Amino acid sequence: MSAPKTYSWDDLKSSEAKSKDGLLMLIHGKVYAISKFLDEHPGGDEVLFGEAGRDATEAFEDVGHSDEAREILDKYYVGQGPEGSAKGAAPAKSARDAAGTAKESYYTRKE
Numbered sequence: 001m002s003a004p005k006t007y008s009w010d011d012l013k014s015s016e017a018k019s020k021d022g023l024l025m026l027i028h029g030k031v032y033a034i035s036k037f038l039d040e041h042p043g044g045d046e047v048l049f050g051e052a053g054r055d056a057t058e059a060f061e062d063v064g065h066s067d068e069a070r071e072i073l074d075k076y077y078v079g080q081g082p083e084g085s086a087k088g089a090a091p092a093k094s095a096r097d098a099a100g101t102a103k104e105s106y107y108t109r110k111e
């Protein structure tokens with residue numbers, strides 16, 4: 001396979017990237033084409049349209065999506081986002097693990 005495509009902000013902001021049939025979403029610096037997932041999303045298609053062509057990292061993380069949700073993402077990966085869009089974020093899995101661990105230790109801390 002050739003090197004993954006790199007998407008520009010212009011690509012992401014295009015009307016096609018916000019359309020039902022060409023919907024693109026940026027999460028942790030990676031671009032996902034999720035048109036085929038719209039009808040399957042347990043959280044509904046509306047929230048996905050709301051993040052179309054945008055950096056949805058925060059929205060995605062705020063929900064506390066499961067590892068399964070993260071695995072689904074892999075299926076729709078189409079390329080890298082614009083330079084700098086990863087914001088130095090750790091890969092999704094470890095970011096969530098880190099957040100989970102931090103929360104846990106906060107609540108279970110003895111001292």
Ligand code: HEM
Pocket residue numbers: 025032034037041042043044047048050051056059060063064065066067068069070072073
């Ligand atoms: C392509 C990206 C996404 C994938 C693959 C995905 C996948 C999933 C999956 C598998 C679930 C079931 C619960 C779980 O396993 O965590 C879920 C639930 C949910 N998702 Fe997403 N999601 C995506 C993007 C988003 C975004 C951007 C938002 C918000 C703006 C969102 C909001 C929600 C909400 C609110 C639920 C809970 C639904 C409920 O239990 O009633 N998701 N998602």
